[in-house]
Amino acid sequence: MQDGWAGRKRSVAIGGTAMAYIEIGGAEPPLVLIHGFTDTSRSFSLLVPYLEGRRLIIPDLRGHGASQAGTSRLGPADFADDLAALIARLQLVQPVLVGHSLGSMIAIKTVSRHPALAGGLVLLAGTLQPEIPDAHPMVVGVQSLRDPISPTDPFYAYWHACEADVPRDFLAMAAAEASTMPAPRWRVILEQVRRTDLTAAARSVKVDTLIVNGGRDPLFDSMHRKRLVEAFPTAAVVEAADCGHNPHWEDPALIAQLISAHFPAHREPRRMSQP
Template structure:
């Protein structure tokens, strides 16, 4: 699996991107988190990574767990966006002793894509070779704030390079996914960041997530969409940093108490 390792001096942050993205998805956020060691994989079938053990969220989690093990990482904080947040939940459930905390950006328990929705129809109509200039990508990456084209155009090109079978395969796996039980088993500190104008995972998704994770901290970014880490990476980083400092202080206090 292809990945970036910043080699930063601080605790490990494992950054997991969303459906059709790559490690590039976090490139605007990374400078604001430079105090940490950032490990940012291209998930299987995305970016420079070949397809792994399968296209289900659990398959992605298994592949990420193998990567983390190969890197010798025994403790990390997971930051996941959208599908990456679902993978983060699964990884936390799979390896609770390794994941110290979980940050979910635009997360959900059930990634439902209605059959008559324009996004769903757009995905199902994709055929190889996919044209990165297809109007579908304007819809797919749409949000209330304009995104710099020097960032977004390469994101669209990488998404278009993903075979249509992978796009449709992941969509099919999403239709069968319900993470309610997984969420109920998570005991580590959790931060949920969401945009109030998220067109993919709206208020209903946010409320279900909050109900399943009653102890989680939640931040609603007013006026932002599904990709707040693209729209205002500095503000997202501030929320993440504030949460992480609380987690790290609590861990240090617990360690001293044990001594």
């Protein structure tokens, strides 16, 4: 699956730039899987086999993977508007937005800006307000990157660290794709994310929500989970005790089961959308 992943991508024009995505046909409601910072749609490739039978839409965010960066800002609101435009272009009906890390922030921002768009949210390893200090290994590591970034840069040992065995070919491909993003773009996006506060946006969201956090997440700890729970008081909350920041890599079977149980398929499959 890893070797053929990039070849499955389609592309559509969104906001004057080309946005790449993968579509897998199946039962409704669709699941829109939104990857994290510097990842691509490949981030969900380990999860896909466990969601067999569901309609999946898996985009590369603006400036990530095969999607063009354009000349716009690269903050959560910009990604959210791209995502809303893609959902409209594909005529998705009440999709469930499944976001990981930055993707969870984008999912929240999308629903807050477009309240009638989605039928549900799944927030994996999420946060409302990253508050990542200057001395944090993430910030220091990103600041130290220089072009061309090597896929074997030691920073990836931290950046892609997992609490479970994850296939090496997947991690190698993930690092290779992240390395195609210019180092200045890493820094621009990171600074936008660090300044983001979604507390008010989250409190305006009324859709059914599932929150899943890793019990060993080194980036967004119990304080971040507490804030999410306070902002989404009716959400279902699950701690994947043995997972870190990448639960959909570390235990994809569990994450798929949680998603499917909370948001089961309930309509007949539709034909796949035309780009």
